[in-house]
Amino acid sequence: MIIPNYNGARFLGGCLDSIKAQTLQPLETIVVDDASTDGSVALVRENYPWVKLLVRAKNGQFARACNDGFEAAQGNVLVLFNNDAEAAPGWLAAIDQTFRERPEISSVASRIMLYDRRNVFHTTGDYYKANGVPGNRGVWQEDKGQYDQAEEVFGGCGCAVAFKREVLDAVRADNPDGKILDESLVMYCEDVDLNLRLRLRGLRCLYQPQALVYHRLSATGGGTLASYRNGRNFIVVALKDLPGGILLSNLPAIVATQLKYAFQSLLKIRLKTERARLKGQFDALKAIPDTLRRRKLVQAHRTISTEQFADYLEFNQK
Template sequence: MDKIAVVILNWNGVKLLEQFLPSVVQFSEEATIYVADNASTDDSINFVRQNFPTIKIVQNSGNHGFAKGYNDALKHIDAEIYALVNSDIEVTANWLQPIIQNFDAEIQTTIIQPKILDFKNKEYFEYAGAAGGFIDKYGFPFCRGRIFDTIEKDNGQYNDNCELFWASGACFFIRSKTYHELGGFDESFFAHQEEIDLCWRAANEGHIIKYNSGSVVYHVGGATLQQGNPRKTFLNFRNSLLMLVKNLPKKGLFFVIFFRMVLDGIAGIRFLTQGKFSHTFAILKAHFSFYCLSLRYLKKRKDFQIQQYYTVKSIVYLYYISKLAVFKDIFNSKQNIKN
């Protein structure tokens, strides 16, 4: 069994592999590197074989998205720690050592995220994860370093190791034993929110999720599905509701989901006023899909759910009404109410 396996999920991403594989190979001497390919139709596999013969290839039977793509590939990879890395990630020197040391020193820590900065603007945090994630009472995710569309400059304010609620799937470290015991990612999600769902299920089982600033990577972000894509809107809104059904505490379950759906409706109206009709339709489609899947997801609920899963009551209120757009301002505010 390898100590750590770096696993890069790929689908028709030969240009990204050309650009970013060199840094992974250069700075990952401790790891065995894999490309897990979701049945690409471009020249991805030939490129890897010809230019990086030490990289191992796992070929999936189809394009099953992020969730099933990783689930299928990791069945064939024997390692103590999985490093799940997007194909648009540039890693840096010594990015693995702090993570390995963290796992070795803290047995209960089973998931870790590094510091994720913006490849295109390297002084700033990147949208998908930044310095680690949390959610509010209604399931809206936010990060240290990124609240909705406000992204902070990295001034060393998050140069620490701290406990999180969720770690970004852009660069996601997890003990293989934990991954398989939890059943991996929820394959019905296809993509988006699946890492938050997995972290929530891990927290319900008593596992600890951490952020380690000693490891730094740069993420392009949106390289496979752009931020303004209605498909992404659909997946985010639908998967967030499914995640709530699975993981919320029983007390207040239906009220929280109802109120979240009201907030989704307000978001849909906001898209309408901006002329983004396809995004409003995506939210309606997400809710219809949620109705069809909700009974199945109620059956996925476990016997125990942590009661205090959220960090603030409403990040929507704090951001849009109270105009608090920076993480430290939110936690210095009296608005930080958890009940």
């Protein structure tokens, strides 16, 4: 289990307590501290001696911290878990049982509820639209039993998701540096990018409703940083990962969506978050040469047809 952390001491204790309370204990729990200044390292060292602590001397941002955790992990199943999330006691056991009963599945998405409104969903697995916009299934919906069944989904949210090691090792070939996550994305959409690359190989994700997690949504993120990164990475991920036929046929919708976002931001230009989104969109355009170089690697490892991939878009969106 890999928990990236940057100045999350106020939540990290609750997160680790929930891991300690699991009915099935992980082989190892790795906290990757990304040069925190809030006492996170001391908190772990003094109170959680069973945690393997990796301390970065310099902040490298979220994707790099996750990759450091992947490199250090030893299990056959690797789990990403946010420092501002807490898992119900049977969460990990449900994931383990899913992999045992469904060996064809490559990753498992959790049932993630809002921490402070526990009858409201954050996500039950993610979807991806043909216009290049990702989303969380069920977000803001009240739980009325509509997501009580296990079902295949496009991918899992990086807040709490499990992968077979072998599939993560396979996607290293997509990145010039041989890492699992694309560090050029820095943060936000790095999980979307990973899900797309897994899908390009025909690999499947199952939503497991018994794998219950509570998430303090955007407690350690959000704001102008999220606006900038989403503004940039929505464009970069679509250009990099969508097969050529799908990209070309949906390019008008992708462009129209980005123009709509830009227009909405211009109407609220006094807000820092809107200026950040506009800058992100502009920086995505500047990054097109690098994105196209990365695209060649990604598309070279696609193993399914364009038609098969098209079936995954907006997969099980509700």
